[in-house]
Amino acid sequence: MLNIQNLVDDAKCFETVRALRWPEGVRCVHCASAEINKQGRDPTQPERQKYRCKDCGRWFDDLSETILAGHHQPLRTWVLCLYFMGLNLSNRQIGQELGLHKDDAQRMTQQLREGIESKQSLPVLDGEVEADEVYVVAGHKGNPEAVKKARKGRRRRLKGARGRGTLAKEKPPILGLIQRGGEVVLRMLDNVQQKTIKPIILACVAEGTRFYTDEYDIYARLPAWGYEHHSVCHSRGEYARDEDGDGFHEVHVNTIEGVWSLLRSWLRPHRGISQEHLPMYLSFFQFVHNSRARGKGLLPALLAALIV
Template sequence: MGKAPGRNDRKGMTLIEFFDRFPDDTAAERYLAEARWPDGPRCPHDGCGSANVQMVKSRKPQPFRCRTCRKHFSVRTNTPMHASNLGFRVWLLAMYLMVTNLKGTSSMKLHRDLGVTYRTAWHLSHRIREAWTDQQTFSLFAGPVEVDETYIGGKAKNMHAHKRAQLTGRGGVDKTAVVGVKDRATNRVIAGPVADTTAPTLTGAVETTTEQGATVFTDEHKAYTPLASLGYAHAAVAHSAREFVRGPVHTNGIESLWSMFKRGYVGTYHQMSVKHLHRYVNESPVATTCVLSTPTRS
């Protein structure tokens, strides 16, 4: 029998191993605490960070008390789990399911798998997606990088007549643009929705993420033309002439990300609102961080 298509050597924790490792909330809480505070609990309240912490035997109102700022806290404090009444194992299982599904996990599936309401599953999944957004500073890519944009939105032929009547054009019109920059050296991707695909927006995405002088590979979109004058070594492939690879010049890496992302759109989510699109981008199978900007149109 021949090998199954695609990769069959992925490593990770099975569901059986998950439940063996986390048989109850106590084990899950212990794991989260050790991951957050490997050297012992520290006060997570803003402006404190003290290690002078005492355990509260009754665990009321919370299991830890900071002797410096005199505030109580738990492993949930100032995390996506903040003020949540869900068990720690439910949170960990939700994270596990979302991380291990390449094409994403819908809130409806989480609702069924976790035994929570759909509303709870929806908020739970979006909190986790938001946690994947890297709001901290990062090192600029040294290059070479691949840059490409894609458009997210439903097909007109699948829309109800009253929805089609609201459309104003073809192609990417009425859809939301997402631009991504992939660093070949690290395979890291920085991506996010943008308001348009004009030259200032697309070249701005490169300037925000990539060191000046780096090699940048794109398609022949004219909006990328100013990159050379901005100090980048710019090379492009002409997709319109059916040129997809010219030596090292191609955008196949970032386009592979778009391909997987759209499979999730079509097969898992079916619709992504502009308001939350940046969170769905963060859930893509390749680590995507640092939302570039959020589109201003509704």
């Protein structure tokens, strides 16, 4: 069986890291000084350059102060793991591709997802924004004690309770906000109420933005919060409406509903995600969606987010 790691060069991985991290030349990770000296190589990773800052006198290397530092796996393994995550392979598939135990693969992917989540800045949406919510089944996978406390055994496999879900019912709602032609924001909620959606909307949507939603009454206070609000009534069979008479049906939530279709497909290979880890998966999907790149084109953005 061909080991894909043999096809990746550690030297090129470190060259890429240096180019992304210090495009204008190496700088001290402690004081940002450009006055540094090279101080040999790491004995366990020969391609990993070590440095000493002339100004503050401290030592560092290519991976210092990043989540990729301090691990026994070579850099090429981390880069390949990140690449496979961008292709949306499950943890088990990644472990098989890299020749890793499934637990090691899971720890690596979790650390990388946490890194992407921590480095993402909250986008500011404006112009025309669509809002909607979706419900996914998410229990306490991998935490048997929490399962015992939360519920009795589920007879209908992964099917959740009917109706609008909550975190307590193991069917957490996800609020989605998307700027038409722009970025998306996804957040898991305990439940869908005005008091839970208001802080998210105020934090990431500019005042005066035009909102498009369905008829759900949690959006009724958008005008009071400083937004223009237009809605379609799905219960009456209305899915798009031309409000200004120009022949273009601008009042709809089709864009965010398209995101829900993509999100369901994205979550499916992972065969059930616990509600403890669901926010990480949502954050990673959000990053991929907003990067507007796929495959090899996505890898530089993912790697830069972790090391810059």
